[in-house]
Amino acid sequence: xxxxxxxxxxxxxxxxxxxxxxxxxxxxxxxxxxxxxxxxxxxxxxxxxxxxxxxxxxxxxxxxxxxxxxxxxxxxxxxxxxxxxxxxxxxxxxxxxxxxxxxxxxxxxxxxxxxxxxxxxxxxxxxxxxxxxxxxxxxxxxxxxxxxxxxxxxxxxxxxxxxxxxxxxxxxxxxxxxxxxxxxxxxxxxxxxxxxxxxxxxxxxxxxxxxxxxxxxxxxxxxxxxxxxxxxxxxxxx
Numbered sequence: 001x002x003x004x005x006x007x008x009x010x011x012x013x014x015x016x017x018x019x020x021x022x023x024x025x026x027x028x029x030x031x032x033x034x035x036x037x038x039x040x041x042x043x044x045x046x047x048x049x050x051x052x053x054x055x056x057x058x059x060x061x062x063x064x065x066x067x068x069x070x071x072x073x074x075x076x077x078x079x080x081x082x083x084x085x086x087x088x089x090x091x092x093x094x095x096x097x098x099x100x101x102x103x104x105x106x107x108x109x110x111x112x113x114x115x116x117x118x119x120x121x122x123x124x125x126x127x128x129x130x131x132x133x134x135x136x137x138x139x140x141x142x143x144x145x146x147x148x149x150x151x152x153x154x155x156x157x158x159x160x161x162x163x164x165x166x167x168x169x170x171x172x173x174x175x176x177x178x179x180x181x182x183x184x185x186x187x188x189x190x191x192x193x194x195x196x197x198x199x200x201x202x203x204x205x206x207x208x209x210x211x212x213x214x215x216x217x218x219x220x221x222x223x224x225x226x227x228x229x230x231x232x233x234x235x236x237x238x
Contacts (some may be wrong), residue, residue, distance in 0.1 A: 003085075006058045011044035011049040019045030030134055054088070075234045085236050090238035099233075116221035129213050146195045167195050 019041045025032040026049075033042070065087035069075055075083045083091050102108040128134070148166020171194055 006055045008051075008057065010047040012048065012051075014048075016041045016044060021045065021049070040183075048137055069236055071236050071238060073236045075236070076231050078231055080232050083236070089236050091234040092237050094233040094235055109160045114225065117224050118219065118221045131211050131213055148193075164191060169194065194223050 019039075030038060038046070066089070069083070069087050069089070071089070074094070075087075077083075083089075097111070098113070100106060102110070147169050148168040149164070
């Protein structure tokens, strides 16, 4: 049933003078007029009084509802009936959201949050990955013989670049000899030893291998919805 229009009062526009019942007549009912039917003036006055009392009662109920659910209140129910039909006023339906009490961390009348969360690298706890050490092998050293010669072994001391070989080499001028052919030695050159000049070793590629740390996971969002029971909820806006 639709809400009756309590703004209309019976006989409020009647040209008849208002008939006033005494307390005794009101409590006695129509018996106070005896067997005769009430006059039109009496009938209008009685029904007008009833309408005024019903209007007063309705206004009190509306005022009480406004006190129970003032503007900004939230009404929660398992019943789908719009609270405007129960308490009057204007209500906004709340859908698909939780209610969170505001405070130091959350400002009033704000929204946010999500039912799912995709974990980022920064969200992961510190951890390590282990790998196997397969692929043991050895390396071939090659030849380690380091050799060389210098000097001619002749009667006349000399040390030309052509007189050195292998790991020895002349790092100065073309010759070191007695400048006068007998006693005075010319020291403008020197013999240098460099083992790498005679190195013939090698490292073998035998046992070549790689180590791999595999990836896992598909990056799907994580469902963070707690257990819940759904209800109807409204917020009064006017």
